[in-house]
Amino acid sequence: MPGQPARVELLQGTLDLLILRTLLPGPSHGHAVAKHIQRTSEELLQVETGSLYPALHRLEAKGWIAASWELSDKGKRARYYRLTAAGRKHLAAEQSKWRALSRAIGLILNPAEQEGK
């Protein structure tokens, strides 16, 4: 589509992490989660609806998030997800793992960039 920045494919397994992080400030419904990820990543990441809902339900089955029907700001019934205590713990663990991984990859990639210059 014209005028849109090029998109980056989500890495396998990172969607769960993003969803959990998005729910950290407070409960939200599926659509809002997708929009938030899109907006915060400056439209670089787009969450496919086809993978968003399976992911939400999988996280619910694992007990990291819990769901309840509530009214949205516009007064419509929506399924709201919120982080559970277990989810919070899992998010913290995953976040530190991710930081370590990205630092490691950065350490390897950066010298290569300098050589290329």
Add this chain to the structure above:
Amino acid sequence: MSSFFRKLSWLFIRRNKEAELREEIEFHLREEAEERTTAGMANDQARLAARRELGNFTRVQEDTRAAWTWALFEDFLRDLRYGFRSMIANRTFSALAILSLALGIGANTAIFSFMDSILLRSLPVSHPESLVSLSGHTNEAEVHGTDRHDVCYLDPKGGFHSGVMAFPTLELFTKNDSIFSAVFGYQGAGDLHLTIGNEAQMAATEYVTGNYFQALGVPPAAGRLLMPDDDRFGAPPVAVVSFALSRRFAGPAAAIGQSILIDRVPFRIIGVAPPEFFGADPTAHPAIYVPLHANLLLELHDYHRADAAFVDPDYEWVVPMARLQPGVSLERAQAVLAPQFSEWMRTVNTARTRTDLPVLQVQEARGGLDGLRRAYSKPLFILITLAGLILAIACANIANLLLARAAARKREIAVRLSIGAGRFRIVRQLLTESMMLASIGGAAGIAFAFWPSGFSRCCWPTDATISRFTPR
């Protein structure tokens, strides 16, 4: 709540979950469309765009469903349901396949159970490995006494196997208490007239030495078993009955102290043998055990030497068995006892010619004595081989039927592949169907083998000893 229980509870509200998901996705579409209208798109176009962006709704549903439960388990249930429907649709095929499996498995189970009880299993007594049988080996095929257990026979390796011995030999063996911890013996009394109350029946009766049950290490199911003191001249006539016979009374405990008539001689029941005990001879299954000395009462009229039988070295009528002392080997027992036995025979026996004196054989007896074993082992091995072949034929038969059916189902499978079923998924479906056939056939086969008047009786003569075995 762990993930397992959450999924389990979701199994029961499956419909709710489906409706919820539909509502959730609809909400998502509305929000998406609204967003696009605010951005300036026409209403219906915005809706279409939102719908397009969602993609294949069924796909989303399926992927989400996978998160609710165990996909493998769900598929398995569906395969079972489908397999069941296709079995009903092909009744003839399924009936044929199940029947041939049931016959093959049933025949094998029945024959194997029979073989197992006769050839393979040990006596149901404590430490069967230390039990030995004592017998003589002679040149001439002559029985010098009574043999109701079929323990005297032509030895396949030459000569004659004589399983009965004179009563005084038991004393000779008992003296060797460094070799044997116990020496005991038995002999059949035949099928005698048994009267309980005013009902009469025939009952297999066994004479046993007073230490028979102690030496075998068999505990009573009720009352007490015979003791050495019950087996002497002038002891009060007492009997032990089998567990099966105790059902003629209100139960094992009710049988104790009852008076019964054996060949019109009154005996008092003092105990009940345990249900799994069938005598030292695996084929005998006696209903009543009486002391050896009860033959003075039971054989008074037709046997003039009943009392002489306990002193006469020429009259051979007791089947001797013994229990080895711990650490004593068969070879050692043989080496110590054989010369003593030969010496004893030479000195006291007058009935046999000098060239036909028996040579002692000490043999392992953990499976009990081997009358039936000898008589049936070869035919049984042939029978089980045949039954095995029948099972193989049944399997080949079913494989053929399944192949023919697979050819007929080519279209069905092609259709399922083309609408997106994976190859693995289809193989799993077919395997599930075969597994259903196999388990139903197997269950029917076992039912057939256990059917009390079923296989064993249609294949063997209704010989009393044989029809009494139980499949295991």
